[in-house]
Amino acid sequence: MRSILVDAGFDVMEAQAGEPGLELASRHPPDAVVLDMRMSGIGGEEVLRRLLQRDRRLPIVIATAYGTITGAINAIKEGAFEYLTKPFRNDQFVDVVKRAVARRAALHKQSAENVRADIFGLMGKSAAIQKLADEIEAVARSDYSVVVQGETGSGKEIVAQSLHRHSGRVAKPFIVVDCGAIAESLINSEFFGHEKGAFTGAAARHCGCFEAAAKGGTIFLDEIGNLSIAGQKALLRALEARTIHRVGGSEQISLDVRVIAATNDALKERAEAGDFREDLYYRLAEYVISVPPLRARPEDVPFLAERFLVQARDCLGQAPIDIDAKALELLQAHHWPGNVRELRNVMRRAALTSADAVSAAHIADRLNRAPLPPSQTQMAAAAPLRDQMRYQVRAVERDAVLDALNRAKGNKAEAARLLGVDYKTYRLKLKRLEGEGGDIRQ
Structure with missing residues (x-):
């Protein structure tokens, strides 16, 4: 044959x-x-x-x-x-x-068209995004483990969701795990679950994220670079054995899962330097997709700005409004250290404060290092001293938090180290600052 x-x-x-x-x-x-x-x-x-x-x-x-x-x-x-x-x-x-x-x-051919329509509808149609869609289409229907790398806020989870949506596993669960938010002592429990009474506080059986995806699903390991050495070892053992057992249990649970991992680190370089398990990296990185930062595709900014503005106005129950040409020029000229998340938050704030159209004045104060328009500067100067000080402190803190994130190339743990604060404190500050414009996830 x-x-x-x-x-x-x-x-x-x-x-x-x-x-x-x-x-x-x-x-x-x-x-x-x-x-x-x-x-x-x-x-x-x-x-x-x-x-x-x-x-x-x-x-x-x-x-x-x-x-x-x-x-x-x-x-x-x-x-x-x-x-x-x-x-x-x-x-x-x-x-x-x-x-x-x-x-x-x-x-x-139909699948490729669907992938492209999906990605273009969410991220734009620049040459960089067209190349990204090609990469997603190439690997989506395989069972390859994929590492999605890119700066914070660039859209890595969108890519992971698209990989799942256009795979043969689409009818199965898509489980998201924030590796940077799991305490080291709880890694085994969060990953693999635990039996009732397995440890103090285990009042009932808990199904871990791998068990939730075990029967044909996809597990998305976000911020994989922040996983502790113990967590890396446990993860590698599970991926190699294709079986797990709950903490305190003996039942072997077979794994039929696809793993997609996201990182804002240069993970390969970290692995080669011994800062991340090299064997785990090569187990995860059967295929690597790089998501371009927003500053590398300014032609997508008008489309994204319009999309976020429409979403925000709809959420507020208000009629659609336009963005004037000067505002678009300002948006396209911005460096976007916070990437698509930052743009989304800027447009959500503009949707709240604009009546008939979004002008440059509505968005300038939301852009990192952008000067306030004269009218808003006069308003700030006329405010009570306490309010002026509070405004300036918030502005300085926001600049420091975003500058550290930019210098750390999106790595939150590294940004926290640069500022001399612990990781949890930095995450809370970042969420508060970015959350002023609404939900920060993109």
Whole structure:
């Protein structure tokens, strides 16, 4: 069968049994599969089920003997593309596989169009975002672990969600874990869960994030660079064994999960320097996607500003308004150290304070280091001394917090060290300052 397909011009990989075949399909996503029904180990029905669980649109051709034709028909009902009864003619075999691959190509084109429409509708249509969409489309339907790297606020979670939405796991859970917010003593419990009475305060069984995603879901590990060494070790062990057990329990829980990790660090350099486990990095980074900062794609700023303004006005129950040309020029000229989150907060504030249109005066005071318009400077000077001092302190603190984040290239832990404050305090200040414009997540 392999020789027939190779002679017909196909690239072919083969496996001698069901489990090796599943592993091969996971590492090298195929355009079509030819599957026997009777094999050593797990049978064709189970292999079919698992393949379609990963990717409902994968064309699978069943090769079956006459005696198992009933099983083949059932496989068609389960989602197989077609079946062939042995012995079959070579030309018949090649024709079926050609049609299966052609179907995959058509679905692939449709998928690419859907990915691009999804990303363009959320992030813009600049050349940088078009390249990003290409990368997402290339890896979305595989089971590769992906590292999404980029500055804080650039849209890494949007990329992770898109990878899940356009994968074969879309009907399964998408579990988000903020690695920077988990205390080291609670890592095993948060990742893997615990049994009732496993430790003081464990009043009931707790399902960890990996168990929540274990049956075909996707787990998104945000801020993976802030995970402690103990957490890195536990994570690596789980990914290698593909099984976990709850703290205080003995039940082995099998993992069928896809892992997407986000970082604002130069994680590869940290791994090479010994500051992050190198074996874990290469386990996670089967594919790496870099999200461009907003300053690298200023042509997307008008689209994003309009989108955030419409969302904010709608949330306020108010009619849409326009952004004047001067305001757009000011927005496009800004460096955006806080990236898309910062732009979103600026537009939310503008939506609240603008009546008929958003002008440069409405947004200048919200931009880092931007001078206040004359009218607002006069208003501040006319305020009581206490209010003037409070305003200036907030402005200085905001500049310091965002400057540290910019110098740390989006790494919150490093920004906290630069300011000489602990990580928790820095996160609270950042959330408060960014949260003045509403929800900071982008």
